[in-house]
Amino acid sequence: MTTVSAEEREGAHARVREAIADLRPLLVDVSMDLHAHPELAMEEHHAADRLTAELAREGFAVERPVAGMATAFVGRRGTAGRHPRVAILMEYDALPGVGHACGHNLIAAGGLGAALAVARALPEVPGELMAVGTPGEEGEGGKIIELEAGVFDGVDSAIMFHPGSHNWAIRHATASCHVVMKFYGKAAHAAGAPEKGINALNAAIHTFVHIDALRQHIPETSRIHGIITHGGDAPNVVPEYAEAKFLVRSLTMRGAEELLAKVKACAEGAALANGARVEFETGRTYAERKNNRVLAERFTRYLEATGETVEEPVLRGGTGSSDIGNVSLVLPTIHPYMAIAPKDTPGHSREMAAAAASERGQEAMLHVAEAMAHVAVDLFLEEGFVERAWEAFRTSGPDLPA
Numbered sequence: 254m255t256t257v258s259a260e261e262r263e264g265a266h267a268r269v270r271e272a273i274a275d276l277r278p279l280l281v282d283v284s285m286d287l288h289a290h291p292e293l294a295m296e297e298h299h300a301a302d303r304l305t306a307e308l309a310r311e312g313f314a315v316e317r318p319v320a321g322m323a324t325a326f327v328g329r330r331g332t333a334g335r336h337p338r339v340a341i342l343m344e345y346d347a348l349p350g351v352g353h354a355c356g357h358n359l360i361a362a363g364g365l366g367a368a369l370a371v372a373r374a375l376p377e378v379p380g381e382l383m384a385v386g387t388p389g390e391e392g393e394g395g396k397i398i399e400l401e402a403g404v405f406d407g408v409d410s411a412i413m414f415h416p417g418s419h420n421w422a423i424r425h426a427t428a429s430c431h432v433v434m435k436f437y438g439k440a441a442h443a444a445g446a447p448e449k450g451i452n453a454l455n456a457a458i459h460t461f462v463h464i465d466a467l468r469q470h471i472p473e474t475s476r477i478h479g480i481i482t483h484g485g486d487a488p489n490v491v492p493e494y495a496e497a498k499f500l501v502r503s504l505t506m507r508g509a510e511e512l513l514a515k516v517k518a519c520a521e522g523a524a525l526a527n528g529a530r531v532e533f534e535t536g537r538t539y540a541e542r543k544n545n546r547v548l549a550e551r552f553t554r555y556l557e558a559t560g561e562t563v564e565e566p567v568l569r570g571g572t573g574s575s576d577i578g579n580v581s582l583v584l585p586t587i588h589p590y591m592a593i594a595p596k597d598t599p600g601h602s603r604e605m606a607a608a609a610a611s612e613r614g615q616e617a618m619l620h621v622a623e624a625m626a627h628v629a630v631d632l633f634l635e636e637g638f639v640e641r642a643w644e645a646f647r648t649s650g651p652d653l654p655a
């Protein structure tokens with residue numbers, strides 16, 4: 254890293270503030286565009302088209318597809334492979350039924366804003382700036398697929414944010430596993446020859462009952478929740494096929510995988526009792542989260558300079574999960590939360606979907622974009638900052654609730 258004077262650094266930070274003010278109409282438009290076109294995990298073509306077009310317009314070299322995913326991308330500025338390498342991450346998938354109830358449209362617009370602001374502040378990036386499109390956060394583990402494909406190899410810091418109902422610089426997250434259960438039975442006339450049928454739906458229903466019994470004996474911070482996605486085709490046909498999907502969460506990956514084995518045993522027992530057969534499709538395990546305190550403290554300072562107040566994090570109880578956890582176990586990472594809705598509004602709710610298109614949502618997105626861009630500028634220009642982030646990474650573990 255070449256030494257940069259304090260004046261030059263302050264000039265770059267001033268350009269970040271100017272860039273965000275200038276980009277405001279564009280970023281609001283991008284967030285509303287994505288909100289109006291909710292796309293499910295791994296089907297985010299409109300979002301990926303829009304985001305890559307905006308990056309290309311600002312001179313980013315855009316690679317897409319990435320890691321075999323059509324809606325994953327990386328936009329680059331600076332010198333490929335040169336350190337420091339700073340990745341700003343975007344998510345843009347929506348949820349079935351409730352649209353952008355997780356506010357990923359704001360994650361996308363805020364990440365885009367931060368990346369464009371850094372590019373404008375540092376016309377010659379002294380390292381490599383990566384704007385990474387990470388599809389399929391809602392269950393498909395796009396970031397895990399990118400990690401496995403080497404997208405994050407040699408990256409010094411990963412920065413993103415998530416909308417919510419509190420301003421938090423750090424928070425723990427549970428590890429989680431997705432499992433699809435496929436129950437196979439035998440069709441027969443439900444009235445004329447029920448004794449000749451094998452009821453796959455009964456096996457699915459009894460799986461829920463077994464899991465409810467298991468709940469008495471799991472840690473308070475673990476979660477098991479599922480739905481039936483197929484329950485038969487007609488009431489007068491014994492269901493020959495039934496399908497359920499579950500999420501199994503625990504404080505750590507190891508805990509989640511152990512609990513998953515018990516959940517699978519519930520399904521196997523239910524299948525056996527009904528003479529049915531069950532097969533499992535297990536997804537990628539989302540890891541617990543390691544928050545980088547050096548990056549989080551710097552982020553807090555810059556976010557508060559925009560007029561926001563950052564609350565003390567609540568490190569207790571169960572929480573949601575994200576594939577950013579897997580990234581955070583490999584390199585210095587921050588994933589702060591921005592309040593876009595009144596305190597304690599549940600995520601994945603209709604209220605949160607409305608907040609993701611609200612004026613407060615836009616304001617929070619612009620503030621966080623600015624703060625993330627300032628942190629990235631410091632990673633590029635401040636001597637020793639990247640090293641301090643790595644030191645904190647090496648000397649701390651994942652955040653677990655008390």
Ligand SMILES: [Zn+2]
Pocket residue numbers: 355356357390415
């Ligand atoms: Zn989310």
